[in-house]
Amino acid sequence: MAAPLLEKLSESLGSPEPAVRLILSILIGYLCALVYRRFLFYKSPTVIHLFHTFSGLALAAFNFGSQLCHSAICVLVQFLMLRLMGRTVTSVLSSFIFQMLYLLAGYYYTATEEYDIKWTMPHCVLTLKLIGLSLDYYDGGKDASQLSSEQKHSALSSVPSLLEVCGFSYFYGGFLVGPQFTLRNYQRLVGRELTDCPGKPPNSFIPALKRFGLGFVCVVIYTIFSPYYQDSYFLTDEYENQPFWYRCVFILLWAKFGLYKYVSCWVIAEGSCILAGLGYSGVVDGKHQWDGCANMKVWLFETTPLFGGTIASFNINTNAWAARHVFKRLRFLGNKTLSHVTTLFFLAIWHGLHSGYILCFSLEFFIITVERQAQALVRDSPLLTKLANSSLYPLIYVVQQFIHWLFMGYSLVPFCLFAYDKWLKVYSSVYFCGHLFFLVAFLIMPYLRKALVPKKERSQKKQE
Incomplete structure (x- = not known):
């Protein structure tokens, strides 16, 4: 029946x-x-x-x-x-x-x-x-x-x-x-x-309802827009024949709306955990917190212009598990980079055996490395710091957000298309622009530091 x-x-x-x-x-x-x-x-x-x-x-x-x-x-x-x-x-x-x-x-x-x-x-x-x-x-x-x-x-x-x-x-x-x-x-x-009322069921209806409501909104967004941005479209002649800019924007929008599939499931599931009490995480600044099972920071996910910010807002508990049980337990290696690479390799294999997972997490490591170098450059350069704090920042934010979501989608292509022949076809159609963008950024970063960071600042960093 x-x-x-x-x-x-x-x-x-x-x-x-x-x-x-x-x-x-x-x-x-x-x-x-x-x-x-x-x-x-x-x-x-x-x-x-x-x-x-x-x-x-x-x-x-x-x-x-x-x-x-x-x-x-x-x-x-x-x-x-x-x-x-x-x-x-x-x-x-x-x-x-x-x-x-x-x-x-x-x-x-x-x-x-x-x-x-x-x-x-x-x-x-x-x-x-x-x-x-x-x-x-x-x-x-x-x-x-x-x-x-x-x-x-x-x-x-x-x-x-x-x-x-x-x-x-x-x-x-x-x-x-x-x-x-x-x-x-x-x-x-x-x-x-796990309750805000010792010995009694928690007052968690409203927090649970809020997460359910947010999850429902994400489901609606995904249901409305995802039919227009299907994975299968990447492999069609129609996509291949579109202008370069269109192919890039399609990747951006495809990733943005496609990720709501995961966001909605995690946020709605979190609501049931909150309702049961498992989401209770104690008191902070006099307020009861219900984020013990939060797998998404939706506001951060929507507003951050940083790749690191998106990673910090997405699949939080799995990332925390990997940090606690893999990254930190590899301290004996004596090398954070090696520990980071090993952790990402574990996560790639845990997701599946397709080559796309390995490539996706490899790109994540490379992009995060370049982004951290860029953040350090802005922080150490008086000119770039002044520019970041100027009235031009809203324009900078828009450009940064576009780059962020374009290459976030670019990184997710192999994650979602799995097979070598599929993701290679898509990357070829956009001329491997993501690989080239971050490779060039990585190569010129030392020269930018030399040009934009005062010699005194550079020498202090070397001593540190």
Whole structure:
């Protein structure tokens, strides 16, 4: 009965049925949060874990049918590793190798030339959760003096039960599209600690409603504009025959509206986490904060003229996970650049096996490197600093924003088109302008510093 209704709904919306199932599942998270608040908030942890487990499994079955077995296998294996291997490096490495190999095998056997909503989509979220769980359990065996403040907040003092791991893994607010959160935060939720009213359900209706409303606006924007900016258009003769400026502007608008697909899902999913209480992050300046599960800083995303600003505003919890569990744990390498490159390589492989992911994250590293050099140049040059603070800044901002979004879209082309022959065709059609722009900027930056930064400033920087 449900299948024909979903087919009709997807036809009327003009969206694929898997996408309709996904957005309905994210919305069902709000219903689950209401049930938890109304009927289960004061129940025992066992009852709450069971509710989170079975509601998450139901959503998995609704979206992926019998393929939910993949998540169940990985959750069970992870629990057995914690129990049998204890707080050891062997346990951490075994967890990392098993979970990543299982995910990559899933990518390999289900790969197509298009972006499909299949069981590997929530599984990549689960993979980070379970690897992070093994690391947090390992940290719990260290002396407190050896831990950073982040690690102290997430370290596990005892081995979790199977039911606890299942509830954490299948929690309806984060199972399908994220956000990432730690088992300790999940334990705080179940222990009724994440609330602005001690011992009572949180006053989170309004914050949750605001995120839902914002997410709905993003869905509307995506629904209206995305049909005009399809990935497939890049590969047509019509696109190839357009003027150069049109091809570039199309890339800019395609990326801008296409990213709302991710923004809307993350912001709406965050609302269900806030409603349940998981989004509560304490008090700052006398105000209760609900950004504990924020995966998007939408205002920053919309207004920043910097590539670094967009990265800081986008997929926040995944980036924070990578910083905490990969970048900072590579401190022993003694080289930040090497740690940064390794972290980006890990994220590229975690996204999938297509060559486009490697190229996208390679471009990210190169662009961020050039941008940081440019920021340092503006900061150290009296002339450029004065210009940046002058009445001309609004014009500079517009130009900078255009460059920012043009080359942000340029970087996303391989990420979304996946295959070598596809993204190469698009880059060839715009003459590799992004590669050339940042390569030239990188090469001339030392000469610009020499011309625009006083000798005294340059010598001070060298001494530092």
